[in-house]
Amino acid sequence: MVKNNIFVDVFEYRKFIISSIKTEFYSKYKRSKIGILWMIIHPFMQVLVYALVLSAIMQAKFAGIESQFSYAIYLISGFVGWNLYADVTSRLLTVFIDNGNLIKKVSFPRIIFPMVIVGVALTNFLLMFVSMFVIFAFLGHFSVEYLIWIPLVVIVTLMNAIGVGLFFGVINIFVRDVGQMMAIILHFWFWLTPVIYSVDMLPESYQFIIAFNPITGIVMSFQSILAFNKAPNLELLIYPFITGLIMLFLAFFTFKKANYEMADVL
Template sequence: MLSALWRYRYFVMASIVGELRGRFARSRLGLLWSILHPLAQAAIFALVLAEVLGAKLGGIDDKAAYPMYLLAGMAAWTLFSEIVSRSMTVFIEYSATLKKIAFPRICLPVIVWGSALVNHALLLVAIAVVFLFLGKVPGVAWLALPLGILLISVFAFGLGMLLGVFNVFVRDIGQAVGVVLQLWFWLTPIVYPVSVVPDHLRWVINLNPMVPLVEIYHEAMVFDRWPDFAPLIVPVILSVVLLVLSFMVFKRASPELVDAL
């Protein structure tokens, strides 16, 4: 499968460009919508929680600290949720193409992965501009973000492709995952810091592999600190296991994939 991906690398790259163009066809703002949606969601959270409910970020007196915390967390979560959600439905979306054109089917989740990374890069640029308007100059710790991007995208890709294969055969998975992602979002410290979680619920945070990955963004973008690498061991192992398992399941189910569609 890896050699097939290499042979079809130009097809993958052209498909990523085509997907980005097609997603916002006849739209005047085009790719800007992929940036505006998470920014608008973070702005709504900041308005409701910071301005209306008076939420603040502990240890920092800056009024803009909480919106920056939200933007950093939303950036990490948007990358994860986009890859998982799109990978889960990509085989169903491209069912007609799979039946008419012969190409390695593994290309489809990789195309989703690539387009999500492009969207994420544009989002980070937009967030950096917002930070400058808020008086926060990106520091050297931002150089840790590629590590967060790599770990989150690999974890999301492995999980998304695994769910994508299962979703072809059992369509209920697609409905259930949407609910699970919403619950997972609120169980991850994105709109609240870890410090406010009650002690009797800390075990939920400790079991959540997205927590240390999102904290890479928080530490680098908000606090200008390098992440603690010790908590990343479990997410790294889990990401590798999911990636290998997803390739094994995909290879086993690939001959029956088109028939199930």
């Protein structure tokens, strides 16, 4: 029987969650000649492309980043944060539909599926994070002084990503158009987040629009720590922290309401 306490379910099935995360990566690379090394090569090459190609195309300079590759450093710093948010959100939109056969056949807590998604996304984030520092070292931009703030920013990022992804992921079970709609919204959301530009590059009349985006403060916090080598402005994290709490509440409330109906609909 499926229990009612989500946190108890996650704790009791923690070994299964960890095993599922390992299986996710193993199954992806099991027939590969170099195997798990692709886990490092993929994010490394992605970061390398941003560093080299965009630095050649974009000649923007950012005060506080002492490097001729300042634009690439700025962009990559924000991109790792956005990528974590988008990865978790987009995967959660279809997590229950993708695992529909298991949900219909096996009786166990459905919350473990989102937790596996979060675990996989965090592993991808860590690999990209390491790759980023390798690239930064080659670009002459390497500092670990303010990395202590990264866990806080990651937690706020996950609060928002899990909240939005799980909420719409549950609704997507009953109204399949939601998943398609959110995929489009995420594309627009990227351009409303200061990843490839800074807020002060925009006309003042448009800056308030970017300020309404809760991911703006998250991305700017990653950029402060990684690109500008300074502590994040905690005031920028208050808004995304509040939106994260609200979305988490809505997500888990909706999940518990729909928990017993999932199998019938799927």
